[in-house]
Amino acid sequence: xxxxxxxxxxxxxxxxxxxxxxxxxxxxxxxxxxxxxxxxxxxxxxxxxxxxxxxxxxxxxxxxxxxxxxxxxxxxxxxxxxxxxxxxxxxxxxxxxxxxxxxxxxxxxxxxxxxxxxxxxxxxxxxxxxxxxxxxxxxxxxxxxxxxxxxxxxxxxxxxxxxxxxxxxxxxxxxxxxxxxxxxxxxxxxxxxxxxxxxxxxxxxxxxxxxxxxxxxxxxxxxxxxxxxxxxxxxxxxxxxxxxxxxxxxxxxxxxxxxxxxxxxxxxxxxxxxxxxxxxxxxxxxxxxxxxxxxxxxxxxxxxxxxxxxxxxxxxxxxxxxxxxxxxxxxxxxxxxxxxxxxxxxxxxxxxxxxxxxxxxxxxxxxxxxxxxxxxxxxxxxxxxxxxxxxxxxxxxxxxxxxxxxxxxxxxxxxxxxxxxxxxxxxxxxxxxxxxxxxxxxxxxxxxxxxxxxxxxx
Numbered sequence: 001x002x003x004x005x006x007x008x009x010x011x012x013x014x015x016x017x018x019x020x021x022x023x024x025x026x027x028x029x030x031x032x033x034x035x036x037x038x039x040x041x042x043x044x045x046x047x048x049x050x051x052x053x054x055x056x057x058x059x060x061x062x063x064x065x066x067x068x069x070x071x072x073x074x075x076x077x078x079x080x081x082x083x084x085x086x087x088x089x090x091x092x093x094x095x096x097x098x099x100x101x102x103x104x105x106x107x108x109x110x111x112x113x114x115x116x117x118x119x120x121x122x123x124x125x126x127x128x129x130x131x132x133x134x135x136x137x138x139x140x141x142x143x144x145x146x147x148x149x150x151x152x153x154x155x156x157x158x159x160x161x162x163x164x165x166x167x168x169x170x171x172x173x174x175x176x177x178x179x180x181x182x183x184x185x186x187x188x189x190x191x192x193x194x195x196x197x198x199x200x201x202x203x204x205x206x207x208x209x210x211x212x213x214x215x216x217x218x219x220x221x222x223x224x225x226x227x228x229x230x231x232x233x234x235x236x237x238x239x240x241x242x243x244x245x246x247x248x249x250x251x252x253x254x255x256x257x258x259x260x261x262x263x264x265x266x267x268x269x270x271x272x273x274x275x276x277x278x279x280x281x282x283x284x285x286x287x288x289x290x291x292x293x294x295x296x297x298x299x300x301x302x303x304x305x306x307x308x309x310x311x312x313x314x315x316x317x318x319x320x321x322x323x324x325x326x327x328x329x330x331x332x333x334x335x336x337x338x339x340x341x342x343x344x345x346x347x348x349x350x351x352x353x354x355x356x357x358x359x360x361x362x363x364x365x366x367x368x369x370x371x372x373x374x375x376x377x378x379x380x381x382x383x384x385x386x387x388x389x390x391x392x393x394x395x396x397x398x399x400x401x402x403x404x405x406x407x408x409x410x411x412x413x414x415x416x417x418x419x420x421x422x423x424x425x426x427x428x429x430x431x432x433x434x435x436x437x438x439x440x441x442x443x444x445x446x447x448x449x450x451x452x453x454x455x456x457x458x
Contacts, residue, residue, distance in 0.1 A: 026050050083120050117147060144164060211269075305345055
């Protein structure tokens with residue numbers, strides 16, 4: 001795809017005003033957009049919506065609403081109306097945010113925040129930095145963290161937390177600037193406003209942003225080190241579990257608990273962290289909460305993903321098994337068998353839980369997991385990632401249980417699984433499952449024989 005600048009689009013639009021002066025403004029805009037699209041130009045980062053452009057056919061001028069708003073913005077007086085208008089324009093449109101940044105929007109908002117230190121300014125700043133973290137720098141991030149520590153309003157705190165999240169998403173350097181002072185500030189703010197759902201959700205998202213590894217411009221990130229810093233230096237896991245177990249507002253309970261569990265999933269990157277998490281009764285407390293929200297997929301998905309992570313520890317597997325995790329996971333899959341996301345997460349959690357644990361695998365077969373996994377593959381035949389997860393679960397369970405071959409045969413598993421051998425996404429998992437079921441359809445390939453010493457480094 002070809003790309004152009006906003007100025008090129010503007011000049012072409014003005015030229016079309018001269019060429020098609022008999023047409024209405026919206027028709028001229030459509031003609032210009034079609035002209036570029038037909039030339040193979042990508043307009044995703046170009047402001048070309050009629051609602052965002054102001055036309056004056058008499059003077060043959062084209063201006064953009066966001067630029068007009070920025071020109072009217074000043075550091076004195078009450079700018080609330082202007083800021084709200086600016087936020088409405090930029091919050092959902094990356095192209096408008098890019099244009100605003102090109103017209104000095106960021107520096108104007110930073111200056112305004114120093115004279116008007118309230119939630120609205122940080123809310124607009126957060127929207128501007130969404131997908132544009134390069135706009136900020138180390139000194140400004142330090143300023144945001146200081147504002148977070150000093151703010152006495154939960155509304156302002158949640159806006160700054162979201163701002164820190166956007167600063168660190170897709171930007172490794174900003175994460176390294178923010179982590180040392182940002183992590184303790186975020187955790188203390190979440191504790192300070194522990195009854196405010198917006199603060200807990202935004203804080204969880206900010207902590208997750210600190211441990212991302214999503215910046216394609218760097219060879220590797222420091223996500224593991226950042227997770228260690230949050231857990232070791234700031235007691236992140238106990239503090240988050242306390243917030244998880246202590247939140248009791250039923251109105252926002254689902255989204256808050258989901259956010260906190262998602263955050264814990266990203267922090268449990270070491271064996272000892274999984275064990276530490278299980279030293280608290282978070283799973284038992286979750287089961288009590290889940291009884292009230294048993295139809296909520298988001299809450300369930302977050303729990304299943306967390307179970308998958310912590311079950312990487314063999315001691316934790318045993319504790320979860322005794323706590324009824326097998327029954328819980330299998331019931332969830334069965335109850336939400338039509339949901340591909342729940343089925344996939346449940347199969348992954350079950351695979352992690354049963355790995356290297358023959359007695360857990362046998363218990364799962366007692367709970368009729370063979371029939372459920374086969375049915376899952378049949379229902380989600382058009383979702384290769386779900387089939388892949390189910391096949392990996394079959395592989396793990398079948399390799400740990402002598403009676404598995406017979407149990408899967410009773411449900412015609414081989415015939416169901418072999419239909420997906422040709423799918424590139426899941427063919428390896430399908431072959432692994434067939435191999436454990438001792439199917440003749442499995443390909444027994446030796447991927448590397450080690451017979452060519454010339455290709456082996458000395």
